[in-house]
Amino acid sequence: MTTALRVVIADDQALVRTGFRMILTAHGIEVVGEAADGAEAVEAVRRLGPDVVLMDIRMPAMDGLEATRRILAEQTGCRVLILTTFDLDRYVYAALAAGASGFLLKDVTPEHLAAAVRLVTTGDALLAPSITRRLVERFATPAPTQPAIHRDLAALTPRELEVLTLMGHGLSNAELATELTLSEATVKTHVARIFAKLTLRDRAQAVVLAYETGLVSPGDR
Structure with a gap:
């Protein structure tokens, strides 16, 4: 019997969290918690031990970038997928550099969202090569x-x-x-x-x- 993947959704918009929860649940992925800002996301990971966090970048109190750094620094094995409305966002690049396993645009299809969550738990990264390359070329500083x-x-x-x-x-x-x-x-x-x-x-x-x-x-x- 396969254990359901456990996910925390961190986004300051309740409607976004609800929509993602419905999609993941329909695909057999368990949403164990939600967070409205980065600080809540860090606490939820510590308390709930999810496999993946869907992390919005632009949130009040503590943004998703700082939350990503803190979550990954604790080396719990949890993966972070960045949610963004902008594919060329400096914060997205910074999150990838901090160790996030990839990113998704918020207009992602339900099938792609569920597949992405499953993919990163296998240890691979979710990268759209052309978009990631453009991000890195714009923001990397050799x-x-x-x-x-x-x-x-x-x-x-x-x-x-x-x-x-x-x-x-x-x-x-x-x-x-x-x-x-x-x-x-x-x-x-x-x-x-x-x-x-x-x-x-x-x-x-x-x-x-x-x-x-x-x-x-x-x-x-």
Whole structure:
């Protein structure tokens, strides 16, 4: 018997929370709590231990960005999906850099919303490659002197560096396999090793890292 996924919805608009609750419930996903601001979201995660938080960015008292940082800093294993009405929003980029597993536009279809919640719990990131690439290209700030933590690309083998570069361009595992003439299983192994060596949570952080270290530059490819 499969345990239902547990979700907290954080949005300052009650109508949005109600709509998302109805959609997720209809798809067999349990909504265990709601929050009207970031502080409530942090408290709800501590109290309820959800698998995923749907997190609006622009909320009163504590915004979704600060709430995301606090939730992920506690390393509960909870994933954060950012909700936004803007696909090119500086706050969305900052949330991805802070470790959010992806983002959704609020006009998402019911099917896509349910699929997204399930996807991030598998350990993958929810990234629309073209939108994520535009976000990163607009807001990433490559610098030659990044902190050593998470940034020591010298730990990667040449093949892993190649895989990370292609991930930075938004390629999926299937596309990586085609590009590098490898099996998808081998690609997954390379990706897992990259995450472990660079202590990355998921693909979202890998894309951000590829730009911020200068491994990938805006306009490449």
